[in-house]
Amino acid sequence: MIPLYSNSQIRALDSFAINQLQTSGIVLMENAALGISQAILSKFPSVRSVGIICGKGNNGGDGFAVARHLSNAGLNVKVIYLGDHFSMSEDCRTNFEICQNLAQQRSNLELIQFSSIKQLKNFKYRELIIDAILGSGFSGTLKEPISLIVDELNSINAIKVAIDVPTGLNADTGYGDIIFKSDLTITLGEFKKGLFVCKGYENCGEIILCEIGVGRDFFDSEFTNTFLFEPEDAYQFLPKRGKRINKYSAGKVLTIAGSFQYPGAAVLTAGSTLHSGTGASVLVIPQSVKKFIHKKITELVVQSYGNDDCKFLTPEDYKALESKIKWADVIALGPGIGREEQTIEFVQKFIKKKDFKAAVIDADALFALKDILSKADLRKSILTPHLGEFSNLVNLPVEEIEKNIFEIGSEFAKQYKTILVLKGAPTVTFTSIGEIIINSSGNNGLAKFGSGDVLTGMIAGFYSQSKNLKEAALLSVYIHGLTADLLLGTKTEFGIVATDLIKNIPSTINFIKRSFEKQ
Ligand SMILES: NC(=O)C1=CN([C@@H]2O[C@H](COP(=O)(O)OP(=O)(O)OC[C@H]3O[C@@H](n4cnc5c(N)ncnc54)[C@H](OP(=O)(O)O)[C@@H]3O)[C@@H](O)[C@H]2O)[C@@H](O)CC1
Ligand SMILES: [K+]
Structure with missing residues (x-):
C-alpha cells in the first residue's frame, strides 16, 4: 500500500x-x-x-x-x-x-x-x-x-x-x-x-x-494511518486455497437478500459469492419469489421461508433461518430486502441475537441498523454504505461528511470496532484500529443499480475463504473496481452492468494472478 x-x-x-x-x-x-x-x-x-x-x-x-x-x-x-x-x-x-x-x-x-x-x-x-x-x-x-x-x-x-x-x-x-x-x-x-x-x-x-x-x-x-491500495496488495490478499479443501472448507455463505419487490438483488449478491470462490453458497428468499430465482443460477442452493404469500422478511422467519445463520461462515445481509417495518424488526433481531459468525451488512439492512446502532455489536461485521446511506446512519448531511471524510469515517469505525466500507468515487475503507485505505480501481460505469449488491456478495465470498474481515473488504473493493476497469474497453462506462461484473470476476482474479505470480 x-x-x-x-x-x-x-x-x-x-x-x-x-x-x-x-x-x-x-x-x-x-x-x-x-x-x-x-x-x-x-x-x-x-x-x-x-x-x-x-x-x-x-x-x-x-x-x-x-x-x-x-x-x-x-x-x-x-x-x-x-x-x-x-x-x-x-x-x-x-x-x-x-x-x-x-x-x-x-x-x-x-x-x-x-x-x-x-x-x-x-x-x-x-x-x-x-x-x-x-x-x-x-x-x-x-x-x-x-x-x-x-x-x-x-x-x-x-x-x-x-x-x-x-x-x-x-x-x-x-x-x-x-x-x-x-x-x-x-x-x-x-x-x-x-x-x-x-x-x-x-x-x-x-x-x-x-x-x-x-x-x-x-x-x-x-x-501515517492512510494508504492507497495497490494491485500487489490484491494479489497478497487473495485467499490461499489448499489442495485438499472441500466445498464446505472452501467457505460457507448465507445470503439473506431480495424480496418480492426486489428479487434481482438476491441473485446478484448470491451469484457474486460463487464467482469469488466460495464453496457453499445458500440463498434464502421469501417463498413467493423462489420460482423466479431458482432458474437464474443453477449452482446456488436456494431455500425459501414463509408461506406462498410471503413477500418479505419478518421476525417470525428468524426461527426458520436460525440454523443456517449459525452454519454459515458469513452472512450477506440486506440487498433488496426492503424497508417494511417487519423486515426492519428482523434485521434488528438478527443483529441483537448475534448468532452469526460474521456479517456483511448492506443496503436496507443498514437502514434497519440505524435505530439500534448505539447498542449494536459490530465487531464481526463489515458495513458497506454509500455516502447517502452513511449520512442516514450517522445523521449528518453528505456534504458535511465529504468535508471531513477521514475523520468522520475513522471515528465511526473505531467507535463501533467495525470495518466500514464507504462506497463512493473512490471507495474508502476504515478499520477498527484507525487505518484508512483508499481504493485505486473503478470508474463511473459502476454508478448503477446492482453494483453494490455484487460487492456485498464478493466480500462475503472472499471472507468465507480467508476469514479476514479487512482483507476480504479491501480485496473485494479492488477487484470489483478493476473488473469495471477491464470492461471499459468493450462495454464502456455506459454499458457495464452488474451481471457483467459477476461474470468477469474470475477473469479479473486471473489478471491479478498472472500479473504477480512468479513465472
Ligand atoms: N513540499 C515541499 O517540500 C516543497 C514545497 N514547495 C512549494 O511550496 C508550496 C507551499 O508554499 P507556501 O507555504 O508559501 O503556501 P502557498 O501554497 O504558496 O500558499 C500561500 C498563499 O496562499 C494564500 N492563501 C491561503 N489561503 C487562501 C485562501 N483561502 N484564499 C486565497 N488565498 C489564500 C496566502 O495568502 P494570504 O492569506 O497570506 O494573503 C498565501 O499567499 C507548496 O505547495 C509547493 O508548491 C516547493 O517550493 C519546495 C518544496
Ligand atoms: K497549485
Whole structure:
C-alpha cells in the first residue's frame, strides 16, 4: 500500500531539509521546478505554448521557476502573476526576479501582472495551462479574485497541470468548493492524502510524485494511518486455497437478500459469492419469489421461508433461518430486502441475537441498523454504505461528511470496532484500529443499480475463504473496481452492468494472478 501524508508532514520534510540538512528553500524549489518541467516536457512533447498563473507564496515561486525551465526548453511561455514584489514570499520573489530579467532578453517569455479577469483571455489559445496559484499553504475558503480566476481557467479548453495541489483543494481533507480542474497534478515531496478522495479524486487527474532532492527516507519514520491500495496488495490478499479443501472448507455463505419487490438483488449478491470462490453458497428468499430465482443460477442452493404469500422478511422467519445463520461462515445481509417495518424488526433481531459468525451488512439492512446502532455489536461485521446511506446512519448531511471524510469515517469505525466500507468515487475503507485505505480501481460505469449488491456478495465470498474481515473488504473493493476497469474497453462506462461484473470476476482474479505470480 502506498502511504499518504498530511500537509503538516510534508511541511516537516521542508523544515527537516532546511533546518537539519541545511538545504536552502530556493534549492528545494529549484529541484521541484526541474522535476515538474521534465515531467511536463516528457508527458506533453508536442506542446509549444504554455500559460502559467502564479500566486505570491512558494507555490507561485515554483511556477516562476518552471516558467524559466520551459522557456529554456524553447516553449512559448506567458505568466500571469498575482502578487507584487513586496507581497511575495522570499523564494517566490527570487524566482520572479530571475524570470523578469530573463523575459527582458527573450521573446518566448512574457510576464503580466494580474489586474482583471479579462487578462485571462491571454491564456485562451495556450495549449497547456499550469496552476501555480496556491499549494499546501491554502486553507479555508478560496477568496476573490482567486476563486473567480479558477472558475475562468476551468472554462478554458487546454491541458491543465497543477503544481503540488490544485488551487482550492485542501490536501488534508480532500475537500474544496471551487477547485482548479487538472488533468495532471505533479505533487511535491510525498503523496498527500486529500488528493485521492472526494473532490481531490474529482479534480486532480493523474497524480505523479516529484521529489525535491532530499530523498524519501525522511518518511520512513513518519507515521501515517492512510494508504492507497495497490494491485500487489490484491494479489497478497487473495485467499490461499489448499489442495485438499472441500466445498464446505472452501467457505460457507448465507445470503439473506431480495424480496418480492426486489428479487434481482438476491441473485446478484448470491451469484457474486460463487464467482469469488466460495464453496457453499445458500440463498434464502421469501417463498413467493423462489420460482423466479431458482432458474437464474443453477449452482446456488436456494431455500425459501414463509408461506406462498410471503413477500418479505419478518421476525417470525428468524426461527426458520436460525440454523443456517449459525452454519454459515458469513452472512450477506440486506440487498433488496426492503424497508417494511417487519423486515426492519428482523434485521434488528438478527443483529441483537448475534448468532452469526460474521456479517456483511448492506443496503436496507443498514437502514434497519440505524435505530439500534448505539447498542449494536459490530465487531464481526463489515458495513458497506454509500455516502447517502452513511449520512442516514450517522445523521449528518453528505456534504458535511465529504468535508471531513477521514475523520468522520475513522471515528465511526473505531467507535463501533467495525470495518466500514464507504462506497463512493473512490471507495474508502476504515478499520477498527484507525487505518484508512483508499481504493485505486473503478470508474463511473459502476454508478448503477446492482453494483453494490455484487460487492456485498464478493466480500462475503472472499471472507468465507480467508476469514479476514479487512482483507476480504479491501480485496473485494479492488477487484470489483478493476473488473469495471477491464470492461471499459468493450462495454464502456455506459454499458457495464452488474451481471457483467459477476461474470468477469474470475477473469479479473486471473489478471491479478498472472500479473504477480512468479513465472
Ligand atoms: N513540499 C515541499 O517540500 C516543497 C514545497 N514547495 C512549494 O511550496 C508550496 C507551499 O508554499 P507556501 O507555504 O508559501 O503556501 P502557498 O501554497 O504558496 O500558499 C500561500 C498563499 O496562499 C494564500 N492563501 C491561503 N489561503 C487562501 C485562501 N483561502 N484564499 C486565497 N488565498 C489564500 C496566502 O495568502 P494570504 O492569506 O497570506 O494573503 C498565501 O499567499 C507548496 O505547495 C509547493 O508548491 C516547493 O517550493 C519546495 C518544496
Ligand atoms: K497549485
